[in-house]
Amino acid sequence: xxxxxxxFQEQSADLKTAFYMNFxxxxxxxxxxxxxxxxxxxxxxxxxxxxxxxxxxAVIRSTxxxxxxxxxxxxxxxxxxxxxxxxxxxxxxxxxxxxxxxSCTDKVFVAVIAFGINSGAYVAEIxxxxxxxxxxxxxxxxxxxxxxxxxxxxxxILPQAFKNVLPALGNEFIVLIKETSVSGxxxxxxxxxxxxxxxxxxYDAFLPLIAVA
Amino acid sequence: MNKHFSSASSPEENGGIIFKAExxxxxxxxxxxLDDVSTEIKRGEVVFIVGPSGSGKSTFLRCLNLLEKPTxxxxxxxxxxxxxxxxxxxxxxxxxxxxxxxxxLFPHLTILNNIILAPLKTHxxxxxxAVSKAEELLKRxxxxxxxxxxxxxxSGGQKQRIAIVRALLMNPDVILFDEPTSALDPEMVGxxxxxxxxxxxxxxxxxxxTHEIGFAREVADRILFMDHGRIVEEGSPEDFFSHPxxxxxxxxxxxxx
Numbered sequence: 001x002x003x004x005x006x007x008f009q010e011q012s013a014d015l016k017t018a019f020y021m022n023f024x025x026x027x028x029x030x031x032x033x034x035x036x037x038x039x040x041x042x043x044x045x046x047x048x049x050x051x052x053x054x055x056x057x058a059v060i061r062s063t064x065x066x067x068x069x070x071x072x073x074x075x076x077x078x079x080x081x082x083x084x085x086x087x088x089x090x091x092x093x094x095x096x097x098x099x100x101x102x103s104c105t106d107k108v109f110v111a112v113i114a115f116g117i118n119s120g121a122y123v124a125e126i127x128x129x130x131x132x133x134x135x136x137x138x139x140x141x142x143x144x145x146x147x148x149x150x151x152x153x154x155x156x157i158l159p160q161a162f163k164n165v166l167p168a169l170g171n172e173f174i175v176l177i178k179e180t181s182v183s184g185x186x187x188x189x190x191x192x193x194x195x196x197x198x199x200x201x202x203y204d205a206f207l208p209l210i211a212v213a
Numbered sequence: 214m215n216k217h218f219s220s221a222s223s224p225e226e227n228g229g230i231i232f233k234a235e236x237x238x239x240x241x242x243x244x245x246x247l248d249d250v251s252t253e254i255k256r257g258e259v260v261f262i263v264g265p266s267g268s269g270k271s272t273f274l275r276c277l278n279l280l281e282k283p284t285x286x287x288x289x290x291x292x293x294x295x296x297x298x299x300x301x302x303x304x305x306x307x308x309x310x311x312x313x314x315x316x317x318l319f320p321h322l323t324i325l326n327n328i329i330l331a332p333l334k335t336h337x338x339x340x341x342x343a344v345s346k347a348e349e350l351l352k353r354x355x356x357x358x359x360x361x362x363x364x365x366x367x368s369g370g371q372k373q374r375i376a377i378v379r380a381l382l383m384n385p386d387v388i389l390f391d392e393p394t395s396a397l398d399p400e401m402v403g404x405x406x407x408x409x410x411x412x413x414x415x416x417x418x419x420x421x422x423t424h425e426i427g428f429a430r431e432v433a434d435r436i437l438f439m440d441h442g443r444i445v446e447e448g449s450p451e452d453f454f455s456h457p458x459x460x461x462x463x464x465x466x467x468x469x470x
Contacts, residue, residue: 140280141317145331145383146307155330159321 022207028198032211035194042111042190043177049116050176054123057081059153061124062131066139067149077124084121090182092118111183111190119176126168130161181212229256230292231387231418232277237286239272239442246272247283248442254387254420259413261429262422264439265465270422273439274389277420278309291386307335310380310388314395316372318364318379324351325360328379337383350378354408370401374408387418394425426469430454438462 023029057077064074084092096114097107104110134157142152184193195212202208232254239247246269254260262270275281277288279295279302288296295305319327328350329343338346351357354374364372373393380388390409394402406428413419413432423429429436430450437447438459446459454470457463 135315135317137313137315137317138319141311141313141319142331143303144278144280144306144309144311144313145379146303146305146335147331148303151334155334156319160319163321 018204018207022198022202022204023211028201031194031197032191032208035191035212038108039177039180039183039191041108042115042180042183043173045112046115046119046176046180047173049112050119050123050172053116053120054127055158057120057124058127058131059158061128063149063153081121081124084118085125089115089118089179093182107183111180115176115180115183118179119172122172123169126165126172127161129168130165131157133164134160230254231256231258231290232420233289234273234277235287235289237273237276237283237288239269239276239281240284246442247276250286250439250442250444252437252444252447254418256386256418257416259417259419259432259434260421260437261433261435262420262437262439263424263426263429263465264445268439269442270437270439271391272442274391274420274422277389278306278311280311303335307331307337307383308386310383310385312373312376312380312388312390312393314392316364316369316376316396318372318376320364323361323363324356324367324375327364327375328382331379332382335383343382347378347382350381354378368401369397370404373397373401373405377405377408377412381412387420388412390419390421390423392422392424394423424469426466438465440465 023032057080060070060073060077064070093111093114096117097110101110101113138156138160139152142156143149147155180190181192183190184196191212195208198204198208230253232252234253235251237247237250238245248269250269250273262273264270272281276283279288283296286296287294290305290309294300295302318324319330322330325344325347328347329338329340332338332343333340348357348360351360356371356374359367359371359375364375367375377388377393393409394405397405402425406425409419409421409428410432421429421433430453433450435447436450436453438445438453438461440461446453446457446462453462454466457466
């Protein structure tokens with residue numbers, strides 16, 4: 001009994017020291033704090049771009065499927081979806097940072113663009129599934145009242161589609177927030193990178209990584 | 214009769230003919246749904262289209278407001294051809310109401326918003342005007358209390374009457390009914406038919422696809438019988454039921470009456 005108790009005391013004392021070393025000493029928690037801020041910043045703006053792009057692509061794609069026009073735009077959208085969903089996020093991020101926006105020095109901006117474009121592709125397909133889930137009688141009813149295709153889409157189809165895809169959309173955004181952890185690749189100090197820095201200073205991996213998670 | 218319940222009166226041109234269909238052909242893959250259909254609908258006329266399932270009556274109705282595009286043939290609305298390029302299809306459809314078998318109310322909007330959405334977005338009315346007219350119509354059909362309810366809180370008969378009011382508020386020249394009572398429980402059919410009859414008596418131009426043969430007999434000015442994508446016989450209800458000529462119509466009537 002006593003042995004177990006002293007083992008626990010020992011462990012908790014160790015943990016206390018480790019906690020002190022990893023987070024308190026030299027104000028190391030500031031790394032985590034500023035990393036968290038950057039991660040949230042990237043995620044938030046990427047989500048906005050993702051929704052915007054997603055809506056646009058989804059509407060173009062489903063308009064093409066239903067009406068048959070917009071062939072050129074639809075082709076572009078299809079390419080976009082295939083390329084973005086078919087290549088790893090890290091590679092996309094590196095390409096955008098080193099090739100496309102190589103003159104841009106604001107890393108957060110680059111990351112927002114990269115994650116936004118990436119997320120847009122997934123959101124587009126989610127929203128398209130929502131649009132397809134709305135009964136086609138709704139479109140007919142809107143059109144028969146003299147509303148244009150776009151008006152029917154905006155006032156009748158999209159609100160219903162949006163409601164249907166909210167759970168899937170929530171999923172996508174959780175994934176997006178976690179995915180921002182690869183932004184360390186362009187030397188951006190997000191939450192994961194902050195954990196790395198602490199680990200490199202204290203040679204302790206467990207606590208910083210748990211805190212990051 | 215209330216003024217909203219009658220057709221908008223515009224200068225009578227081309228002999229008061231609202232719709233004219235010339236040799237309409239509609240082909241689906243593996244199916245010729247309409248095979249050379251021609252007819253005219255006059256202003257104020259109440260025309261019923263009956264026939265067995267798959268005879269093309271709904272397809273014909275949907276062709277009239279271009280929900281289906283005819284493969285061949287011409288459709289004229291108030292003297293102008295509508296199934297050609299460069300036509301303002303939305304402006305045309307604002308004058309042609311449509312009531313569907315499955316109501317197709319907008320489930321995310323309240324009853325009042327369902328009704329006033331189209332007049333507002335097409336700039337036919339200001340909000341205050343649309344609301345007051347919608348409320349007036351809702352009072353007439355006894356559903357004023359439901360104005361802030363959502364469609365799923367209503368019975369089938371109530372939904373269909375709202376759908377009719379929604380079409381009416383656009384002040385259309387003609388209303389198309391696509392089997393308006395087929396999806397209703399039997400005890401709800403009566404209230405919808407009563408409203409339709411009221412419209413017919415008020416002088417509204419109506420084209421009705423239905424299986425309610427008795428109702429057609431009572432209300433119709435003219436009945437068209439369709440089979441295999443063609444209009445086989447047409448006439449006044451009296452001729453239609455008392456002296457059917459075509460054997461297919463005789464056969465059909467013997468089954469449904």
